[in-house]
Amino acid sequence: MRRKWVGGNWKMHGSRAMASALVGAIVEAKTDTVDVAVFPPFPYLREACAACAGSRIAVGGQDVSEHESGAFTGEVSAAMLRDVGCGTVLAGHSERRQYHHESDGQVAAKVAQALTHGLTPVLCVGETLDERDGGRMAEVVSRQLGAVIAHCGIVAFERIVVAYEPVWAIGTGRTASPAQAQEVHALLRSQLASDDARIAGSTRIVYGGSVKPGNAAELFAQADIDGGLIGGAALQATDFLSICAAAG
Numbered sequence: 001m002r003r004k005w006v007g008g009n010w011k012m013h014g015s016r017a018m019a020s021a022l023v024g025a026i027v028e029a030k031t032d033t034v035d036v037a038v039f040p041p042f043p044y045l046r047e048a049c050a051a052c053a054g055s056r057i058a059v060g061g062q063d064v065s066e067h068e069s070g071a072f073t074g075e076v077s078a079a080m081l082r083d084v085g086c087g088t089v090l091a092g093h094s095e096r097r098q099y100h101h102e103s104d105g106q107v108a109a110k111v112a113q114a115l116t117h118g119l120t121p122v123l124c125v126g127e128t129l130d131e132r133d134g135g136r137m138a139e140v141v142s143r144q145l146g147a148v149i150a151h152c153g154i155v156a157f158e159r160i161v162v163a164y165e166p167v168w169a170i171g172t173g174r175t176a177s178p179a180q181a182q183e184v185h186a187l188l189r190s191q192l193a194s195d196d197a198r199i200a201g202s203t204r205i206v207y208g209g210s211v212k213p214g215n216a217a218e219l220f221a222q223a224d225i226d227g228g229l230i231g232g233a234a235l236q237a238t239d240f241l242s243i244c245a246a247a248g
């Protein structure tokens, strides 16, 4: 039985006050039956880590450099995230792939950096609407996942969370139906299984894209959906916590 995982990706929202109130409410709540992570903007990470210390809530960055250290203005390394208390990090979110042109190779290098520094990478994959409509969904997600398998090895997936996030469902209010999401999750799991069935059986594959309190339970009830990566609904403690409850 895979333990469910729910992450809140705040994107570029909030303030110090909002971050502290939101993290405070999540730490207070009883979410022990599910693994919960929050991904605040970089400037709020340190305080969030302090607030979550001693709890089971993990804190993570929304991105990480593919480099170890050096002259990379604006970048944040995996070692730095670890240094301020992070336990996890997003890699290859579609907004990074789309607006910052992150390639599959860069995303794989980011996952490798995270692993080297003891962070749980949350590897995001997903197709655009054009790709889905053009019948290329399977090719795109398998290429994105395959790049990380090739770079990091299948054994790394004992420590990686995979997030399937169809780009057309992110922030659009348009959710993949439970059956549509399940189809892709099963595909991703079978790709992992072709390298190692045991690891494929234990890797958490979570869904992201307009998950709300009203649709979470049905999505999480699918055989291969092990939780969710939540954007908009992660900005309200009550919504986020009710999604966590749907996973628990």
Ligand code: PGA
Binding pocket: 009, 165, 169, 170, 171, 172, 173, 208, 209, 210, 211, 229, 230, 231, 232, 233
């Ligand atoms: P959304 O975002 O829940 O607002 O669609 C999900 C994500 O981008 O991780």
